[in-house]
Amino acid sequence: EVLKGFGFEDLFRRATREKRKTYRRPVKGEDIYYTVELTLEEAFSGTVVSVPLVREVPCDACGGEGYDKSRGERVCPTCGGRGEVVQRSFFITMAQTCPTCGGEGVIREACPRCGGKGVVSVREEVKVRIPPGVDNSSKVLAEGKGHAGRFGGPPGDLIIVIKLKPHRIFERKGNNLYVDVNIKLTEAILGTGIEVPTIEGQKVKVRIPPGVKEGELIRVEGLGMPRLTGGGRGDMFVRVHIDVPKLGFLDKLFGDGKRIKQLLEELDRLLPEPQRIEERKQ
Incomplete structure (x- = not known):
């Protein structure tokens, strides 16, 4: 309490607020790697391959937010909506992210469709054009065909790894x-x-x-x-x-x-x- 006048508590609160602001920053989705076998003739002329995928996409029920918007939100009972909890020990005041609400200051009901993850798994078939001249271990990129991003982040990519079959001649x-x-x-x-x-x-x-x-x-x-x-x-x-x-x-x-x-x-x-x-x- 003696050190309050020096601004230490304000400093801790300010640092915690900055951390809270970046807690739900956009995160790009994970890439998906898929190996495709080609003949030498297909590698020479180029081809189109169909890739069967199971990938994560934004939940259509909650729009990828992870919570049930129809049920609203309530103030976190642990931090009282501040998003942080303060601990005092002798002359030191320490603030940390609230463990109950994760720094959000509110409690939201998890989306019943995605269970709070904000994404659901879907099966789909993606067609990818392979350019002429690819070799063993060549990588062909299909942008945006990976797993969904989090908190508004962009989706990952589908990366096709080429494997050539041995040729008889x-x-x-x-x-x-x-x-x-x-x-x-x-x-x-x-x-x-x-x-x-x-x-x-x-x-x-x-x-x-x-x-x-x-x-x-x-x-x-x-x-x-x-x-x-x-x-x-x-x-x-x-x-x-x-x-x-x-x-x-x-x-x-x-x-x-x-x-x-x-x-x-x-x-x-x-x-x-x-x-x-x-x-x-x-």
């Missing part, structure tokens, strides 16, 4: 696509042209140069995946595998594999020795 790395092809030994030596499928379902003629090596990559520009930003497309890479026949196959083909073996040994003597160990580029 193509391997994806970033915006580039990789496809494995097999060629004959003679084609590897002489060179050839082969038809390779594209992600659009068409075929493109790819030239295999003479002397191609096992695992060598041949680049086909502009036939990869669409870029999500900046436009354009990645590239397609053709990975070459050389099908080397076994002597047992040649025996069946020519009847007597000894002559074939002799020709191969003679060819081996004529060919230059390769560099066995490849040095890495610095």
